Amino acid sequence: MTFRLFIYYCALGGGWAAFLAWGLVRMLPVEQISDPVGRAGLIGGILGLFVAAALGLVDALLNAVGVQQLKRTLLCAAVGFPGGLAGGMAGQGLNEAGFPLVIGWALAGVFIGAAIGAFDVLQAKLSGADLRAPLKKMRNGMFGGLLGGLVGGFPAGLFQNSETLPLSGLAIGLTVLGLCIGLMVALAQVFLKEAWVAVEAGRRAGRQMMLSKDETTIGRAEGCDIGLFGEQGIEKVHARILMKHNRYVLEDAHTPGGTFVNESRVERPTPLNNGDAIRVGTCLLRFGERQKQR
């Protein structure tokens, strides 16, 4: 998946997820809840559950392979529900205190955005790895979610309270909100990404992945972060991209075929620079990195 498609599908997934969330809200007696804070919380929770799951799935399709995709999606949903619940309740509470309703959606967006990075943070935490990169990803997601909630909250409010569309107003409003949150979360992820890898040649040419961990594995094993299945001359774990001293280095996993950076064989951990060509087996990757202070 390319970054362009990632943005497109995040927005679309957010919209669809919010629409489905609306469907569930209609099916359940949510609107009959007399307490507005509880009702807004539950709607926010359902919205968070669906939108976070959708964004998590798209993110997993971009940045993960195999069973990791399912894990990421489920964790996003698990974080999205309480996040949306808390956001909805807090937003409604603030609204009753005189603040605009859009704050509630912005809060829900923040939690949904945070869900995208939750898996990486949890994984890094459990493995005792460096938390900087996963936290950056989470921060980017939260930033995008905040923007999405703010941007989508206004049209959502207009549609939601439409007198002429009592039924579909909420559907359109939530869909617009989910679409905006998805779009902004994806844009934040893409535009604020630190480093990425693009497959330029090979069976998965065109695929792009963000580097959001301090160790990214390349290989044909399912557990690899950059899975290159079906390629010739690639070991199960072929190489690693490591974050060391605030820069990315490439390390070959003692493979017979070797790993090459700009056609030079990697004998020891080799610092990567923006635009470097990484060749593993018959596959050619291009490393990209945003300029940063070192």
Place this chain on the structure above:
Amino acid sequence: MSHTCTKCSRVNPDEAVYCYFDGIPLNGLGRAGGPVAVGAQVFPNPFVFPSGRTCRSFDELGLACQEEWPAARDLLQQGFLGSFFGGLGRPDLARAADEAKRFPDPDRGLDQLLAKLPTDVLEEPSVRAQPQSVSLGTVSFGENHQFNLHLENKGMRLAYGTISVENCPWLRLGDAPGAVQKLFQFFHETTIPVHIVGKQLRASKEPLEGKLAIECNGGEPVTVLVRAEVPVKSFPGASLLAGARSPRQVAERARDKAKEAAVLFENGEVAAWYQSNGWTYPVQGPSASGLGAVQQFFEALGLTSSPRVQLKDKEVTFRGNVRDSNLRHTLEVFTEDKKPIYASAVSDQPWLEVGRVKLKGRSARLTLTVPSVPNRPGETLQARVKIQSNGNQKFVVPVTLYIAHNLDFTSPDPPPAPLPVPAVTEDVPELLPVSEAAGEVVPAPVPPPAPVPPPVPVPVLVSPSRRSQARPNWAHAVPAALLALALLVVVIVDLAGGGGKPDEEPGEPLLEGVEAFRKEIENSKPTLGVEFTGDARFGLTLLFQSDPTNSKDKKKLTFARDGSTNNTIVRIDNYDYYFGKVITGRNTWVTKPPLKEVILDRAWEVSMRFGEHNVVVTQHLTLVPSQSGDLDTCLVYYTLKNESRTDHAVALRVMLDTYIGANDGVPFTVPGKKGFLDKRETFNDKQIPDFIEAVEKPEDPKNPGTTARLGLKGVRPPGVTLDDPARLVVCRYPENPQANWEWEFLPMDAGPSKDSCVVIYWGEQRLNRNGLRHVGFTYGLGTLEGSYDAAKAVALSVPGTAYAEAPFYVTAYVYGGAKGQKVRLSLPEGLELLASEAAEKDVEETAPRTAVFWKVKAVRPGTLDGIVAEWEKKKSKPAKVVVKKRSIFG
């Protein structure tokens, strides 16, 4: 007190007897005249090396360090030397030792320290090179050679420095491929390899010379001269130019026989001969054809002037769609001079190719081709084509490619690093200078080799892309289209009115029930009359009974015929509003005209919007039938709907100024309650009875007059569920038709005459957006069927209509009864007592009138006649009840 040296003016410590810097005795403490031999002065304590070597003076210490260098280096790094100097009272040396210790190279550090020791036993290093000049003899172009340069340190300490190649491209130092400069560092001797790079040699009549310059920390700089003879190769073959040994000779022969020579220039033989001699071919870029090639060569040598070349197009624009292929444009270069021209061109962008140049005398044509429009829809790409023509005349033609927009999701973003760009040389190729004196053309020196570009990934190594198997573009748009479609469907359903709220209970059975109910009302005769005030208050009268006080008027069930003494208050978020009181811009009628007659003379509706909260309240009044079949009861209910965007807490209160005939203070009978309610009573929630009942003349069993019944619970209009009241107050009328939500409730008889009213409250309920609630009651006629004589009588009161399986009360009024007397109830088939009830009950008190209650339920629908109460051998008139499957009554 410090001492200042009389010679160097440096300050020395108090204890110094001679200058630490130049050894001059201080203050006449030493021997008169001349410096002391500091190096030979004995240390107070000797310095001992790990080997056991003992040093008693700086001289001995210096020699020991020279001879046991590794041990001395370690002692310096470990700080022993610095400590020792400090102990000697030589902080200057201690500081020098500390600086030496911090020096990156430990050997160089020790050498620096030794240089500062006050000893003269250590000689300065002195480097000698062997051999001092090298003659390589005859060397052919392309042949590599190597020799070793031997360096020797004739002095002591560490020798270090650099050896450099001075302006000589064919000499290199060190391991292959070598460098132009190399660092060295040694104690006694070292060998440095020197390479002769054969491809950098150039043929010449004179021997080539190169110099190696050696600079070190001791001794004078040394220069080593390297000589090589590279003979010129004559032009090979048997052509016109065969045997030529210089470019000048080639130019002369070509001038004489230009056409014959042109072939040799065009096919590159001349360029190859130049290269075989290590010379730079003066013609840069591709070779022209025909006479243009000779012209090109002559111009490059500066032997002829070049024609003035012009370009027809100053810029080129392409327009295309993604993946369009082979967009072409031809550029023409021409001259008006009578000389042939040649040209070459390169593009600086990979998406633009320049085809082979077609030379045609005084013009040249270049074809620009975009083989495939890049997948960057909507972008405008820029390129520059650099054209080089006669006399190194250069042109830059900007090329613009406009790419149309399209929706291509399959391609990835452009790679972060720019694609390799073909190098375009900006340098004007150096012309071969003509030496007039010698009459020879001297080849220009060969420029240093260009840096080797990083290797490009080898295309054959990578497997083919699977992009051809990617999903088609339109497939990505399908989910978006489906989402839009889903939303459209929801909107259409919404606009078509299908978005009913859950509170509403649409459905066929209900509609049937409503319709049947409506028909029943339409087909029945009303016996009640309803009058309204302009603010939607209502009053009830009996159409076929006369007012006891004025026979021309109808009998009243409310004090005011038009209900002006009643009022209804709507409470929204703790703000109270009179229902029917218009406040311009805030509380307005929804129905226009306000009163809407739903069924002629039988049903009315009036709606009011409370604008500040956007809550709409509708008052429904419908005359409904009782067991007589006539419309003798008024169903009053209110629908409260929240049409605002936010939630609201809504409540409602109705005050009914009850009045029957001429009795304004009628006492009420409350089912299950002993005695009669003729003072004041408040009932909350579950205490509230299903109904209360009032008799116009309670003390007159012969003529009890009108019986009015107020239904409070279990009222079930079709399609509507009414909330039960939260509070019921029966009290004295407040003498104020604008009574507030609450006031001080007084007993009915608190004034000069009895005056009763009923106040019904429905408590606060929070309504969501579009949330609904319904509240209501019934008020109308009951029946009192009795057996009367002057003193004693028993009468029965039953509800007009009952609902199957729903309990209801049957009340027996005993006139002149005594406590403990038995009253027995007989029921027809279809009615039965509840399990907890006994058919025979006691009169509870001795009074002119007492009430006895039974709770009864109907087991089947229909008109069930024959309910009789018996007391002291007196029977009531049989009463009947209409039992329905669905009823609006309790």
